[in-house]
Amino acid sequence: MAHTRDFEALVLPHLDAAYNLARWLVRDEHVADDMVQDACLRAYRYFDALRGDAAKPWLLGIVRNNCYAWLEEERMSARWVAHGADDALLAVVPVPPDSRGATPETELWHADRRQMVDAAIRALEPPYREVIVLRELEDLSYAEIAQIAAIPIGTVMSRLSRARAALRTALADLLGTE
């Protein structure tokens, strides 16, 4: 029972980060739910293996492995399509309530940017998408990202740099007006 309490205190606070990563990787909300749920169960079973390491990269590493296994399965079964279910939702994702004067024009402006930025991230291949999401949205360190993606820190940096270059091109219009 102490085991369960420790797990809930250490691991469950990272559920949002886990879900964000899964959702960006598999691009479907229900699949992302499955990935995170399964990852949590695995994490719970192997909780003893978490010795002194930080729980966040550890959980995210399990989530990532699940997502890659799923992506691979999808690719093999040829059900894989170039765009995930999220792309269809792109146009209908509601804009979060924003403090910055919510006039219809600014709402539209934010919705517009969100769509473009999201689409640019989605267009990246998974290895580049994941480093961008972990670095820019989850604010993780190079070392943590290296642990999650099981790659050397140098590779994290080179992937980030390539991903940013691709985003700079894709979002050139927005960057010009920032």
Added chain:
Amino acid sequence: MNDEDADRAVGRLLREHATRHRAGDALQSAVRTEIALEAAGQRRQATPPADRRWRWPAWGLAAAGFACGVLASMLALQLQPPADGNRALEQELASSHVRALMVAHLTDVASSDQHTVKPWFQGKLDYSPPVKDLADDGYPLIGGRLDYVAGRPVAALVYRRHGHLINLFVWPADGQTAPTVHNHQGYQLVRWRNAGMQFWAVSDLNGEELQTLARLMP
């Protein structure tokens, strides 16, 4: 603009505009339930059970269903008697909550109408529990059930709050106490006494929202 500045600008753009997806209440509660079940199962069997992945949303928790319910109740029986009676009661109530969810025996009388649920208990209990639909406050009544807690038959009222289910156990007791939050195996319990009744609300809902329910009840 050099590359470094440009990269910083990209970072700003992403942090400001990209969607950060959040785990929903339903996922949170599914994970907690799954972990509680796993904890119950692990104590039964030395080896972890075969990998089973269940589809979400699985109201058909029934899949794991009856066996898990049995495991959960066995767990309740197996545990060492805790030092104080309250812990034992918390354990019993949490197990009862999990069992009700798992065995798909949540309600004996499924109705959101308090005038249907309240009379249903007549003749089944030697007291009449207060029943109140709180749908207007965001806690719709789902139904009622006869349960057996602390060696006596008690009324269990079932409410819903967003994706979470709440079991509210009610039986007679003297005195008056303000709601207090307890935590047992990842479940929140809020207890209070009022109007000649003892109330225990059990859920995976956060303690604050569970206390709100307490304030809405008599």
